[in-house]
Amino acid sequence: MVLLRKTYQLFFNNSILGIVFVVSLLFFWIKSEKNRKEKEVVGIVTIILFCIIWNPIFYTIMEKTGQSEYRWVRIYWLLFINVIIGIAITELMTMIKSGKQKIMLGIFLLILVGGAFGENWMINKNNYSSAENLYKIPQNIIDISDYITEDAEKNMRNKSAIIPQELSAYIKMYDGEICLPYARMVFGEEAVLISEILSSDVIDVGVLADAAKRGQYQYIVVHEEKILSEPFENNGYVYLDSVGGYCIYRCKEEKSEQVKY
Amino acid sequence: MGTSLFKCFFILVKLLIIWGIVPLFAGRVLVAEKNSRLQIEGWVKAYCIGWGITLALYEGVYLVCFFLHFKLNCLTGIWGICCVLLAIWGVRHSFKNDTGIRIEKKEKEKKERILFGAFFLLVLLQIILVTSATHIDMDDALYAGIASSTYEMGTLFEYNPYTGYPLGEWVSFLDYELSPAPIYWATIAGILKLHPLIVMHTIWPPVAILIFNMIHFLIGKKIWGNENNKIYVFLIAINVLSLCGNYSSRSVGAFLLLRSWQGKAIWYTIMLPLFLYVYLLWRDTRGIREWILAVAMVIASCMASSSAVFLLPIMIAACALFDLLSTKSISITLRTGLFIIPNGVILMIYYMIRTGIWCY
Numbered sequence A: 001m002v003l004l005r006k007t008y009q010l011f012f013n014n015s016i017l018g019i020v021f022v023v024s025l026l027f028f029w030i031k032s033e034k035n036r037k038e039k040e041v042v043g044i045v046t047i048i049l050f051c052i053i054w055n056p057i058f059y060t061i062m063e064k065t066g067q068s069e070y071r072w073v074r075i076y077w078l079l080f081i082n083v084i085i086g087i088a089i090t091e092l093m094t095m096i097k098s099g100k101q102k103i104m105l106g107i108f109l110l111i112l113v114g115g116a117f118g119e120n121w122m123i124n125k126n127n128y129s130s131a132e133n134l135y136k137i138p139q140n141i142i143d144i145s146d147y148i149t150e151d152a153e154k155n156m157r158n159k160s161a162i163i164p165q166e167l168s169a170y171i172k173m174y175d176g177e178i179c180l181p182y183a184r185m186v187f188g189e190e191a192v193l194i195s196e197i198l199s200s201d202v203i204d205v206g207v208l209a210d211a212a213k214r215g216q217y218q219y220i221v222v223h224e225e226k227i228l229s230e231p232f233e234n235n236g237y238v239y240l241d242s243v244g245g246y247c248i249y250r251c252k253e254e255k256s257e258q259v260k261y
Numbered sequence B: 001m002g003t004s005l006f007k008c009f010f011i012l013v014k015l016l017i018i019w020g021i022v023p024l025f026a027g028r029v030l031v032a033e034k035n036s037r038l039q040i041e042g043w044v045k046a047y048c049i050g051w052g053i054t055l056a057l058y059e060g061v062y063l064v065c066f067f068l069h070f071k072l073n074c075l076t077g078i079w080g081i082c083c084v085l086l087a088i089w090g091v092r093h094s095f096k097n098d099t100g101i102r103i104e105k106k107e108k109e110k111k112e113r114i115l116f117g118a119f120f121l122l123v124l125l126q127i128i129l130v131t132s133a134t135h136i137d138m139d140d141a142l143y144a145g146i147a148s149s150t151y152e153m154g155t156l157f158e159y160n161p162y163t164g165y166p167l168g169e170w171v172s173f174l175d176y177e178l179s180p181a182p183i184y185w186a187t188i189a190g191i192l193k194l195h196p197l198i199v200m201h202t203i204w205p206p207v208a209i210l211i212f213n214m215i216h217f218l219i220g221k222k223i224w225g226n227e228n229n230k231i232y233v234f235l236i237a238i239n240v241l242s243l244c245g246n247y248s249s250r251s252v253g254a255f256l257l258l259r260s261w262q263g264k265a266i267w268y269t270i271m272l273p274l275f276l277y278v279y280l281l282w283r284d285t286r287g288i289r290e291w292i293l294a295v296a297m298v299i300a301s302c303m304a305s306s307s308a309v310f311l312l313p314i315m316i317a318a319c320a321l322f323d324l325l326s327t328k329s330i331s332i333t334l335r336t337g338l339f340i341i342p343n344g345v346i347l348m349i350y351y352m353i354r355t356g357i358w359c360y
Helices: A002-012 A017-030 A036-053 A056-064 A069-079 A081-095 A099-114 A139-154 A165-174 A189-199 A205-214 B002-031 B040-067 B072-096 B110-132 B140-153 B171-178 B181-192 B196-224 B228-243 B252-258 B263-285 B288-304 B306-327 B330-354
Strands: A219-223 A237-243 A246-251
Touching: A002 A017, A002 A056, A002 A069, A017 A036, A017 A081, A017 A099, A036 A056, A036 A069, A036 A081, A036 B196, A036 B263, A036 B306, A069 A081, A069 B263, A069 B306, A081 A099, A081 B196, A081 B228, A099 B228, A139 A165, A139 A219, A139 A237, A139 A246, A165 A189, A165 B140, A189 A205, A205 A219, B002 B040, B002 B072, B002 B181, B002 B288, B040 B072, B040 B181, B040 B196, B040 B263, B040 B288, B072 B181, B110 B196, B110 B228, B110 B252, B140 B171, B140 B181, B140 B196, B171 B306, B171 B330, B181 B196, B181 B263, B181 B288, B196 B228, B196 B252, B196 B263, B228 B252, B252 B263, B263 B288, B263 B306, B288 B306, B288 B330, B306 B330
Parallel strands: none
Antiparallel strands: A219 A246, A237 A246
């Protein structure tokens, strides 16, 4: 039953929506006058609810087979929560005749589903920021990526780069050709080493340049504010430019083959 | 200036064809009623179902192309030709059955106008929101990564979307290899000659909101028939619930308004309600056409997300059990249960690759 509790918490996140959903479902079963199609939708959802979601045998099997709650939380998608609540609200609204009462009920429902302080409201600063471009990724990602592409074409270099982790996932979204040691997640000893050096306050240039040469990466991108232990020029990389708050270095010698981490 | 305006116009025309005319008429192949005057519901129904059919077609063509190591251009070409042929068939079918373009005009009552206005404003608010604002979702590293590398390299899952290096084996991204929603974006981007990120992040979200509302309109219509006031209240409730979906990152609102381009979002917010609607159609008629439609929606769901491959059988089982309880007919129950065929095929391929029976 741990899985049942965990999936419920993951899905509803302690909000009141779970209760609203169950009350909506109960409302249909109690309601005397039933629409045939309503009955069909509610019937299927009820079967899923009792046979799967509230079925202890199902969860026991899932727990024994080692299923993760992150995968099985999606079972709640089959409950058509918004559709069920939506139908219940519609029926409730049409059952009430007085206009004033309808407005009151509407406000009450809005507070119920939106949260007392609007915490369930999707439009907030945590969810959205204003778009910088049509790609809807930070502009400096596009600038850095375009700069590397242009330079690689001009100097006949492979598009391969060592890039701080905060940029690497975005760069791969924008540029499908570029080769990186890691993107969103870092795997492999060498990739972990590179990521750790780039995220530290003082960059150990010697170790980083050696790792870059081993992987035959043509470009290194470092945050402008990072302190370098020594100049990259002493380690076979030449400074090109500063783009979008990051310094770009290129390997002095051309290498064509890349090593897979 | 003139060139960019012409380019924009050309993109709009292509968009209108691939996401407008083609689904509309592809849907009419299976939806057009003989000798019936077509109302707004019929158009919406044809469009939504046609949209599902084009996705189902994509899954079929993709799987063939993937296992034969075809390039993206080839996949786009075959799928495009199939869709256009289907749409032409739909046009012919429409005229043959005398269901020409006629939208029934009916004066709306004052109350109905107010409700429609509120619904329209809610949809408009969401469209403005998803078009002008940005949401950063780290899952995109994979989804957009696959789309971008497919678009630029022109190959199907031959390069690691995270690092850009060649992929040696199938199993690494198997969930996505059999449910190719990110490849679909690369295909659309190829047709529009736009970067996949623009298609996914800017063009698709408002279209997703429109299709989401169309499907819920159809569900409302199915439940309440011509009681338009109830349908509008239902649609308002659905949109308010979407806008109040911040309680969880797994709510309908979170998927629709923050990351509608991801395969699981397409399945959860669009294909799953569409499957429910088609199942309601199947319950009404028990005809072969509705059965084919339901199977097509299952295939389209599998195309959108691997979650559908695993979870849709549960939904189908619930539908079959409901049929058994309500009709007491084994034959109907079995026919409903057979919706599961596409899931079975995909699960079998999945199992064969995972266990090494089928090697690269």
